[in-house]
Amino acid sequence: MSGIFERLFGPRWQHRDPSVRRQAIERLDAGQPRDLQRLEKLASDSDPGVRQAALARLGDPARLLALRANQDSPELRAHLKAVLTGQVGNVPLGERLALLDRIDDPALFAELAMQGDNQELRLSALARLDDEPALIHQACENSIAAVRHAAAERVTSEEGLTQLARQARRDKHVTRLARDRLNRLREDASQAEAQRIERERILEALEQHAQHAWEPLYAGRYRHLKREWERLSDLPTSEQEHRYQEASLRCRKVITDHEAQHQAIETADQQRNDAEAERQALVEALEESVAGLRQGDAITQQDIDSLLAHKRLQANRWQTLSEQHVPSQALSERYTAVLEEHERIRLAWERLEQKTDALREGIEQQDNDHLRHVLDGIDWPSDLPPSPLLRRVKNQLTQRLAETSTPPQAERVSQDLAELEKLLEQGAFKRASRLHQSLRQRFDALPANQRQSIQPTLKRLGAQLAELRDWRGFVAGPKRNQLCSAIEELAEDTTLLDAELDRRHRQLVKDWKNLGDAAAERELSNRFRAASDRIHERLGPWRQARDEERQHNLQAREGLCEQLEALVDNPDPSADPDVLRQIRDRAREQWRRFSPVPRDQAEQVGQRFGHIRHALQTLIDQRAQEIAAAKRALVEEARQLQNDTGTAAQRAEHAKGLQRRWRELGRAPKGEEQALWREFRSLCDNIFAARESERDDRAQRAREHLDAMQALIERIDAWQPTTSQDANVLEQAINEAESFEPLPAGRRSEGMRRRWNGIIRARREQLLRLSLSEEAQRWQQLRPLLDRHLEADAQQLEGHEAMVVEAMPGLDRDMLAAHEQRNAARKAPLPAEQVAEQLGRLRVHLALLAGARVERADEPLRLAIQVERLNESRERELSKAGELHDILCGILATGPVAPSLWSREAGELDNHLSQLARLPSS
Structure with missing residues (x-):
């Protein structure tokens, strides 16, 4: 509910x-x-x-x-x-x-x-x-x-x-x-692709450049590639930016390393020049000491001791400088010569000291023959002033009078006065004091008339010498106190390292000796000497260890010399001068590392190393000259390559090979390398410029072809054929398109080809449809003739006499032959079943050509026709218009045809022909 x-x-x-x-x-x-x-x-x-x-x-x-x-x-x-x-x-x-x-x-x-x-x-x-x-x-x-x-x-x-x-x-x-x-x-897209290709080209060039060794135009080439990279408007990919930064970093490292090496070379050259200047001053000081000794009136034991002490000091300094930098040949010869002069003076003084007793005995005994014999044994240098003892001997032998003076002596005194004035202007106190003392002695021996002209000048120069002595004493007094206090503080300082203590001690001793006898006091001298002795005692173990180290360094230097001598004595004919330069530089570094060495052997091993370096440099120069000759040959080959008849690309590839050979050769002498490289690079740049020009021309032609091809595509795309006769227009367009080939690779070219092929297929299809339509339309014009044949066939089949049909005007040869065959067929007719079979076969073939469906009962016939067409296409090219023409000729030639048969087949034939007669849509 x-x-x-x-x-x-x-x-x-x-x-x-x-x-x-x-x-x-x-x-x-x-x-x-x-x-x-x-x-x-x-x-x-x-x-x-x-x-x-x-x-x-x-x-x-x-x-x-x-x-x-x-x-x-x-x-x-x-x-x-x-x-x-x-x-x-x-x-x-x-x-x-x-x-x-x-x-x-x-x-x-x-x-x-x-x-x-x-x-x-x-x-x-x-x-x-x-x-x-x-x-x-x-x-x-x-x-x-x-x-x-x-x-x-x-x-x-x-x-x-x-x-x-x-x-x-x-x-x-x-x-x-x-x-x-x-x-x-x-x-x-094409521009982006071009930009990408350009970036890749620049990246590859930059990466290859980063792998090369430094050359004179390395930095300029890097800046050129950097400007090309920055000039491109598109943004690089993260990978390209990473590659660019890495390659740039490597290039900058090569440039920085070369600049650092160049700076190190300049610094070494500056140090070498400074050392050379100091050695120059050292040699001049030694020469001045000998010259000052010669200008004196007499030589004493103090003069000889001062000369030998100065020689030892300068020799130590020379050895220190030679360990750092090898001296020049001319300066070494001057140094050797002045050392030989010092040694000659020392040996002469030793001979004099050995014969001193004999000379004094001869003077006491007034034995002139004995004195002459002893003097011959001493062999005192004629350019040196005699010692006081030798002067007494010579005076006794020559029996010269003290008051006697010759004009040449006065002339010499005038020359020495001019020299004294120069020394005073230069501040050379020691030499000036020695020369003034000699002049005072010789001034007293001059005649009175000659002394009157010389005396004012001698007094004036003596006053200047006294003023210089007072000034030196005024300056040297505080300096001596300062040096004495400094060396005492140094002796009490226990925080310094031994090497620093030794350096400061030597510097203080040098400064003390440079003061000479200015403001000299016995108390200060004793204090200074006592402090120096304490430092010497403290540095004893360190100096022993230093001597052992110097001996070890000496052995290492001798081993290095032996290795270099083996290299120089057995040189490799194909040795790379760059490798030899590296060996030279490394040997120099090792030589400096093995320093110091014992002073008495330093000069000998230094000269040995200098000779080896000279021989090694000679070998380097020889190999560099051989490389220069090979590079001149490459320059000439590059110059001839410019006039080669090959393509610009082939010349560029050959130039790349020349560049590889150039890099493999090594470096020529410094000045010649840059000149040869500039000439070779200029020739290669011209070759590459010609290749780039050819590429630009080819690219311009490619762009013109692309534009022309684009215009042709647009024109043919807008063009529509109206008759089959327009096939000539299409063939002309195809030939024109083939003239533009090959098109440059790229997406645009591929797209244009696809579009062009599609347009060509469409137009060919339209032309085919037009040819079929025109053929079908021509058949419509032949229908009255076919109707008359059908009427004649009907009368003949009804029992009347065979009629002959008159041909129409304008028939082609095939149609005319088919027309005559039809008339003949009525005189000797075929069975009706065979005629029906032939007409049905033509109908199925026409339906197959028109793309229409056929009845189930006609399927076997359609398959058979397709098989025949396939077999025939293997022998000759088939045309649908030609096939249609053959079918229509077959329809016209087949007979006699009963009206009932024709009425049954005509409908489908008309339908197929109507379908083929349709015009293609535009």
């Missing part, structure tokens, strides 16, 4: 029967809140008809969107689309536009853009579409031009633009826009 009561007294809009619920919807008022809620509930009913009826009563799109948030039925979607497009209801446009922001349904937006009742609504919906296929569909199919154009503007990909240009046939503006943007996109 509950079900009955529910049906009798329940609400009709909740009835079980969908038809009752649909009827109840008509009575609901959407303006009443309760009825509106019922309608919204019925909008989600299980029955589609109820949902559709309920939605028809709801016209507020906002309510529909709220319902759609809970359930999405096809009816709700369709009704919402109808409301938003303006097909249903009268919702204002502004309200509908505002509701678009609340929708997130690309399919609904596409339908609104396609079916909206207002252009602004369509454009607003289109603006919310992001799917490119949907945009392409809108650009091709939308009925409003502004919407089509707006959709076309938002297609950006190459595939989308290609599809848009192919499908947008109804709007030329969209087609042109798509083609223009596609061409620009391809041009941009």
